[in-house]
Amino acid sequence: MSFSSLTCPSCGAAVKQYRNPLPTVDIIIELDTRIVLIKRKNPPHGWALPGGFVDYGESLEAAAIREAQEETGLSIHNLHLLGCYSDPARDERMHTITTVFIAQASGVPQAADDAADLDLFLPDTLPSPLCFDHAGILADYRSFRASRPCASSPIHF
Incomplete structure (x- = not known):
């Protein structure tokens, strides 16, 4: 277990924090x-895939809907879980755990918020470089879609 130290603002003592x-x-x-x-x-x-940090008090599903809207301008629907990814090295900035969803959308996407640009890609012709562990996530997605090609097929784990 890893700890970092903070200083108590009242007495100056070191305080242990998880x-x-x-x-x-x-x-x-x-x-x-x-x-x-x-x-x-x-x-x-x-x-990268659209996404971001979950806000305090927010469900994973609500965070996915919010992040999709903020970064692409798209309203998503038919949200299904693909999986969770927890390699401590997946994000060079800090240790994160991501929950990955698959969703459908309609409309015209527009880059916004943390997105400088966006584009649409066939799953087997992806750009480079892909950030984080998104190449592995998209490989899992392609395998999943190969076994369940219909986008509306329910995802069961």
């Missing part, structure tokens, strides 16, 4: 036969 991974969400947004990827505005730079 260090825990931060929860995030990523969303594989299916738009027709393609998926939406954003080009990150902030480091690490490169292409």
Whole structure:
């Protein structure tokens, strides 16, 4: 277990604090036969799935819906869990654990918030570089879709 020290503002004594991974969400947004990827505005730079940190008091599903709207302008529906990814090295900035969802959307995506740009890609022709562990996540997605090609097929774990 890892600890960091803080100083008590009243007496100046060191206070022990637990260090825990931060929860995030990523969303594989299916738009027709393609998926939406954003080009990150902030480091690490490169292409990534839309997503971000879960706010205090927010469910994972609500965070996914919010992040999709903030970064792409899309309202998503038919939200399904793909999986969770927890490699401590998945994000070079800090230890995060992400919950990845698959969702469908309609409309015209627009880059916003943390997205400098966005584009639509076929799952087997992805740009480079992909940030974080998104290449592995998208490989899992392609395997999942190969076994369940219909986007409306329920996902059971």
